Amino acid sequence: MTVTAKHVSRARRVCDLDAATAAAADFLEAVGVDLGSDSLRETPARMARAFAELLTPRDFKLTTFDNDEGYDELVLARSIPIRSVCEHHLLPFVGVAHVGYLPNSRILGLSKLARVVEMFAQGTQVQERLTKQVADWLTEELRPNGVGVVIEAEHLCMTLRGVQAVGARTITSTMLGTLRSDARSRAEFLAAARVGER
Numbered sequence: 001m002t003v004t005a006k007h008v009s010r011a012r013r014v015c016d017l018d019a020a021t022a023a024a025a026d027f028l029e030a031v032g033v034d035l036g037s038d039s040l041r042e043t044p045a046r047m048a049r050a051f052a053e054l055l056t057p058r059d060f061k062l063t064t065f066d067n068d069e070g071y072d073e074l075v076l077a078r079s080i081p082i083r084s085v086c087e088h089h090l091l092p093f094v095g096v097a098h099v100g101y102l103p104n105s106r107i108l109g110l111s112k113l114a115r116v117v118e119m120f121a122q123g124t125q126v127q128e129r130l131t132k133q134v135a136d137w138l139t140e141e142l143r144p145n146g147v148g149v150v151i152e153a154e155h156l157c158m159t160l161r162g163v164q165a166v167g168a169r170t171i172t173s174t175m176l177g178t179l180r181s182d183a184r185s186r187a188e189f190l191a192a193a194r195v196g197e198r
């Protein structure tokens, strides 16, 4: 079995924590938060570190294997936790991703299905783009017979504030290859993903 591994990373800009801390202090003052008390004094620096953590994509090692056994049925990781930040309000959206593929000549180390979701989730995002990026990336890297990605998420910008649609969840999906063109494969994927169930 041939194993290949390579380092995968997304482009990013340099994060200046000192500048972010000063800006966070200005921002909090401007929205009326009094930073004078002991418990709030460090808040701008914490806020800067927290956003740096949420917005910086994490690299990972992509490991793939030869599909020696010729396994050609669905491989699906369901309920992969996701957390991301909506690019309109900078508020989190959280939920789960169900990611599957129909192997061709290469199979993916299983944990990498969760790693790729995490890599694209980290940063500012919209759910539709995140869904498609994961599917396109798997297609590019594995040349599989099909890829399916479903994301179910709660956007705090629409549940905590604004319209306050408490409990609303948004479902997005991208199906490619056989999972898009063949109704039976697609139905099998959706049945295994059990969208809406925990």
Ligand SMILES: Nc1nc2c(ncn2[C@@H]2O[C@H](COP(=O)(O)OP(=O)(O)OP(=O)(O)O)[C@@H](O)[C@H]2O)c(=O)[nH]1
Pocket: 086, 087, 088, 125, 126, 127, 128, 155, 157, 158, 162, 163
């Ligand atoms: N399509 C899409 N929209 C998103 C996502 N995350 C947040 N949004 C939406 O982005 C939109 C931004 O719209 P605006 O009208 O400019 O923002 P707003 O005035 O704060 O809107 P309200 O949330 O309705 O108060 C809102 O409708 C959000 O619900 C996402 O992942 N995908």
Ligand SMILES: [Zn+2]
Pocket: 086, 087, 088, 089, 090, 091, 155, 157, 158
């Ligand atoms: Zn938002």
